[in-house]
Amino acid sequence: MSVALANHSTTWDSLSHGRPGFIRFGAYLGVILGAAGLAMFGSGGYNQDQYLFQLLGSPGLIWCGTGAIIGALSSTVLSTLRPSLTESRIATNLVPWLDGVLMMLLLAAVLSQFEPPKSMISFDDQSNLFSGRVIMAMNIVFIFSAVSYIAYLFAPDSFMGRLATWSAWAGVYAGGSALLLRWHESYLISPDIGHAPVSNLYEVFILLCCVTTTVYLALEKRYQAKAMGAFVLTLVAAAVFFDIWLASVGEASIKPLVPALQSYWMKIHVPMNFIGYGSFSVACGAGMAYLWRSHLEKRGSNARILAVMPTLDQLDQLAYKAVSIGFPAFTLATILGAAWASEAWGGYWSWDPKETWALIVWLTYGAYLHARVSHGWHGRALAWWAVAGFLVTLFCFLGVNMYLSGLHSYGRLS
Amino acid sequence: MDNLKESLKPVFARLGSMTLAVGILCVLAVASAIGTVLLQNQEQSDYIRQFGQLWYWTFRSLGLFDMYHTWWFLTLLAFLMVSLAVCLWRNVPHMLKEMRTRKVTITDKSLKHFHHLHHWQIAEGTSMAEVKQTAEKGLSEWELLEAEKNDAFYLRGDKGRYHKWGYILAHAAVLVILTGGWISVHYGFRGNMAVPEGQSENEIEFLRGATVNHLKMPFRVRCNKFHIEFYPSGPPKEFRSNISIIDHGKVVMTKDIIVNEPLKYKGVRIFQASFGDGGSGITLKLFHLDGSQKIQTVKTHVYDTWKDPKSGVSLQITNFRPFNIQNMAGAGEPKNFQDLGPAVEYIIRGPGLKPVKVKSYMDPFVMNGQDRGMLMEVSESGDKKDFQPFLLGLDLTHPKEWKLFHAFIHAAAALGGGNTQHERFKAFNAALKQVYGNKPPKDFQDLGARLLQGIASLPKIPWPFIPILDNYHQVYYTGLQLTEDPGMNVVWAGSILLVLGLCIMFYLPHRKIWLVIRPAGKGKGLEVSMAGMTNRNRLGFEREFQALSSKLNTMFEPQ
Numbered sequence: 005m006s007v008a009l010a011n012h013s014t015t016w017d018s019l020s021h022g023r024p025g026f027i028r029f030g031a032y033l034g035v036i037l038g039a040a041g042l043a044m045f046g047s048g049g050y051n052q053d054q055y056l057f058q059l060l061g062s063p064g065l066i067w068c069g070t071g072a073i074i075g076a077l078s079s080t081v082l083s084t085l086r087p088s089l090t091e092s093r094i095a096t097n098l099v100p101w102l103d104g105v106l107m108m109l110l111l112a113a114v115l116s117q118f119e120p121p122k123s124m125i126s127f128d129d130q131s132n133l134f135s136g137r138v139i140m141a142m143n144i145v146f147i148f149s150a151v152s153y154i155a156y157l158f159a160p161d162s163f164m165g166r167l168a169t170w171s172a173w174a175g176v177y178a179g180g181s182a183l184l185l186r187w188h189e190s191y192l193i194s195p196d197i198g199h200a201p202v203s204n205l206y207e208v209f210i211l212l213c214c215v216t217t218t219v220y221l222a223l224e225k226r227y228q229a230k231a232m233g234a235f236v237l238t239l240v241a242a243a244v245f246f247d248i249w250l251a252s253v254g255e256a257s258i259k260p261l262v263p264a265l266q267s268y269w270m271k272i273h274v275p276m277n278f279i280g281y282g283s284f285s286v287a288c289g290a291g292m293a294y295l296w297r298s299h300l301e302k303r304g305s306n307a308r309i310l311a312v313m314p315t316l317d318q319l320d321q322l323a324y325k326a327v328s329i330g331f332p333a334f335t336l337a338t339i340l341g342a343a344w345a346s347e348a349w350g351g352y353w354s355w356d357p358k359e360t361w362a363l364i365v366w367l368t369y370g371a372y373l374h375a376r377v378s379h380g381w382h383g384r385a386l387a388w389w390a391v392a393g394f395l396v397t398l399f400c401f402l403g404v405n406m407y408l409s410g411l412h413s414y415g416r417l418s
Numbered sequence: 419m420d421n422l423k424e425s426l427k428p429v430f431a432r433l434g435s436m437t438l439a440v441g442i443l444c445v446l447a448v449a450s451a452i453g454t455v456l457l458q459n460q461e462q463s464d465y466i467r468q469f470g471q472l473w474y475w476t477f478r479s480l481g482l483f484d485m486y487h488t489w490w491f492l493t494l495l496a497f498l499m500v501s502l503a504v505c506l507w508r509n510v511p512h513m514l515k516e517m518r519t520r521k522v523t524i525t526d527k528s529l530k531h532f533h534h535l536h537h538w539q540i541a542e543g544t545s546m547a548e549v550k551q552t553a554e555k556g557l558s559e560w561e562l563l564e565a566e567k568n569d570a571f572y573l574r575g576d577k578g579r580y581h582k583w584g585y586i587l588a589h590a591a592v593l594v595i596l597t598g599g600w601i602s603v604h605y606g607f608r609g610n611m612a613v614p615e616g617q618s619e620n621e622i623e624f625l626r627g628a629t630v631n632h633l634k635m636p637f638r639v640r641c642n643k644f645h646i647e648f649y650p651s652g653p654p655k656e657f658r659s660n661i662s663i664i665d666h667g668k669v670v671m672t673k674d675i676i677v678n679e680p681l682k683y684k685g686v687r688i689f690q691a692s693f694g695d696g697g698s699g700i701t702l703k704l705f706h707l708d709g710s711q712k713i714q715t716v717k718t719h720v721y722d723t724w725k726d727p728k729s730g731v732s733l734q735i736t737n738f739r740p741f742n743i744q745n746m747a748g749a750g751e752p753k754n755f756q757d758l759g760p761a762v763e764y765i766i767r768g769p770g771l772k773p774v775k776v777k778s779y780m781d782p783f784v785m786n787g788q789d790r791g792m793l794m795e796v797s798e799s800g801d802k803k804d805f806q807p808f809l810l811g812l813d814l815t816h817p818k819e820w821k822l823f824h825a826f827i828h829a830a831a832a833l834g835g836g837n838t839q840h841e842r843f844k845a846f847n848a849a850l851k852q853v854y855g856n857k858p859p860k861d862f863q864d865l866g867a868r869l870l871q872g873i874a875s876l877p878k879i880p881w882p883f884i885p886i887l888d889n890y891h892q893v894y895y896t897g898l899q900l901t902e903d904p905g906m907n908v909v910w911a912g913s914i915l916l917v918l919g920l921c922i923m924f925y926l927p928h929r930k931i932w933l934v935i936r937p938a939g940k941g942k943g944l945e946v947s948m949a950g951m952t953n954r955n956r957l958g959f960e961r962e963f964q965a966l967s968s969k970l971n972t973m974f975e976p977q
Binding site for chain 2: 128262269325328336342364375
């Protein structure tokens with residue numbers, strides 16, 4: 005922040021502001037409503053097995069296309085009638101994200117052209133699937149990005165900073181499109197097996213890397229906290245190494261879903277949870293940065309890094325910021341999990357180890373927020389809390405699967 | 419009375435204090451963690467084995483084996499509720515009042531203390547009314563109030579004025595959720611029933627502490643059919659039960675249920691939970707090993723025990739599975755899933771016999787297209803992990819092979835024991851001729867190899883006969899879970915409040931700005947000060963404040 009690289013790429017921003025952005029927002033909204041309409045009213049109700057095929061086929065084109073046209077037209081009319089609408093915060097904040105999602109979908113569509121011919125795809129040997137290569141690219145890019153961010157700490161030049169940020173974005177796009185490819189591939193292997201790529205540890209770790217990086221990048225863009233990236237991307241790189249290990253012990257293959265997981269809830273509950281986990285990882289990165297900086301300051305060091313890194317106050321705020329993204333998301337995810345549990349297991353709460361640990365995570369960050377907001381705690385104690393909270397989170401989504409049994413046992417390593 | 423009130427005041431203050439709340443949250447977190455490390459509601463004997471007597475009784479007296487229902491855990495939850503209620507009781511009136519009153523004027527002294535502050539000098543010639551108008555236009559997105567005092571003009575703008583509702587909703591929501599949970603526990607039930615195909619059941623059983631309780635339902639559930647589907651690689655793909663609800667002797671509803679798609683009747687939801695063998699009909703063939711070539715047919719059921727009156731040997735049938743999909747690949751080879759066909763599991767006991775668990779397959783074991791004879795798996799410990807394969811060599815689904823086996827023994831005995839290869843060859847030829855006549859099977863060489871394996875392996879069997887699965891009539895039971903949960907909707911309502919409250923709390927911070935316009939002194943024009951504060955998201959507000967300042971900059975000083 006101190007060496008502020010405040011080169012907000014202005015042309016980029018201008019595209020999502022003003023009228024073009026607002027019209028796009030209308031179109032996106034139309035597409036989403038069209039997809040929802042197709043789910044509810046297309047061919048007489050939602051059918052879990054058919055929906056994706058409908059969405060990608062001509063019914064999807066008709067519903068979403070109509071939605072896009074109606075949305076774009078009505079937002080054009082609206083913005084003519086009331087020009088002040090085009091500056092609405094919701095539209096300007098959401099449009100870049102929706103643009104990003106669209107680009108990721110397009111990227112995945114392009115990459116899917118590199119899949120081997122259908123006759124070469126089999127369940128028994130999945131090594132020829134293209135997503136594997138994209139994931140490998142993601143691994144390399146994330147590790148490169150982590151190294152660049154660390155280099156930036158010591159050599160804060162703007163090229164290095166841009167390289168780090170751009171490679172982090174490249175990693176997010178590679179990971180996201182690889183997951184989309186895997187989704188596609190699971191259907192290529194057999195329509196029976198097809199499922200969203202959030203069903204085992206390997207897949208959710210890719211998701212975790214992407215979500216953590218995305219949350220961090222959003223904060224970086226808003227608050228120019230580039231030097232914090234060294235800490236966050238190091239965590240991401242650790243996750244990448246864990247994923248590489250998982251692949252090396254044969255946990256990377258696409259496996260069919262057990263009956264308990266065959267539900268649309270999986271597609272909502274799991275990604276929501278990982279928004280929480282990812283944000284908590286970023287909070288941990290900010291906490292570590294805080295502790296390091298305060299350690300340096302205590303020693304009276306006048307290292308150049310101190311000029312690069314955000315101030316203690318800013319780091320404190322950033323950790324809180326990340327928790328304030330994660331906490332509501334995690335709360336919602338836990339509630340969605342309870343809703344799923346009530347539909348699949350007959351009760352919204354069973355004190356299953358995973359549920360209980362989700363509660364513990366929730367209590368930990370709930371206590372963090374109370375200590376901070378109402379008790380006015382700041383500084384080192386809370387930075388330690390953010391780091392400790394992340395360890396609890398880590399146990400919740402990894403330790404429980406590895407060491408405890410229970411109803412979430414499908415997340416287990418075999 | 420007043421005295422009592424006075425003396426309760428500190429208690430009340432303590433109960434609603436934040437320190438207590440954070441303390442309870444932390445203690446709850448630690449207690450919950452213990453409950454996940456110590457497996458809950460296991461067999462008491464397992465606990466004794468695991469911890470030894472001393473720790474077993476220590477843990478047991480603390481209720482750690484059914485921790486989430488112990489008095490102290492529930493007391494903790496009750497404490498949390500009381501603390502929350504007191505906290506709300508004490509703070510909500512303040513908050514409501516604060517949201518209503520908005521002080522417009524601001525003293526110079528307090529103005530100086532603002533972190534976010536901006537000043538403008540407006541040159542002589544612009545009237546106060548003009549500046550006021552410009553400022554109001556610039557602050558069009560803010561909820562404005564205005565006032566005039568001592569020549570100065572005050573403007574107050576608010577955004578997210580209802581931020582405090584976030585606190586109120588989120589905290590009230592936790593109370594609502596806990597209340598819903600309490601209603602669920604006290605007025606709801608959750609239990610299991612196992613219904614064999616073709617039968618009906620109206621009682622559920624559930625665990626309370628270490629005892630099993632029963633509860634009658636106001637209707638009967640009949641399982642018409644249970645169907646299980648597998649993926650080609652073995653794991654189950656779908657469990658589906660076709661069930662009928664029988665109320666007052668009449669079928670009122672017939673429906674399929676699968677995991678994730680329950681059925682609801684009279685407020686009771688019925689879930690597909692598990693399945694198992696519902697007492698399948700089993701036909702066994704007993705191949706007597708006394709040289710009599712006798713093959714006895716026995717009909718029994720899973721979970722029944724059949725006893726041979728003559729030898730005293732008993733067979734307790736424990737399980738039956740129509741599919742047994744196994745990975746036949748060796749370590750490091752690509753996976754190769756193969757269905758070994760139906761198999762029955764039984765425990766064989768008898769005078770002078772060591773009881774063992776046996777899994778007997780109906781079909782011969784085929785590898786690379788070649789018949790390898792009957793397969794059995796034997797576990798000496800009775801544990802599934804310890805099953806060891808045992809190949810009989812002979813394919814007993816062909817009655818002729820059983821005859822061939824005996825013919826060979828006779829022929830070999832006549833030739834002097836069949837100890838040399840030559841003798842065995844001759845005996846085999848003789849037996850082949852005796853059983854198959856002049857038309858020996860095409861794969862007779864292979865048959866010979868298997869026969870020799872049978873000669874070697876059959877005498878090792880200590881039982882008077884080999885029980886082989888011959889036929890079956892499969893009957894499943896479907897494991898259903900029945901629940902009634904009147905607290906559930908309360909919990910959902912609380913959940914919605916919670917998410918709503920959190921969103922208001924985190925994403926709608928209360929931002930206040932004051933704009934003070936006053937004459938700077940004779941001939942010096944006007945002085946404008948803007949101060950801002952927020953209770954959340956300081957970084958975000960800093961940006962917002964800066965943007966607002968520069969916007970007003972251009973408005974006050976048009977180029």
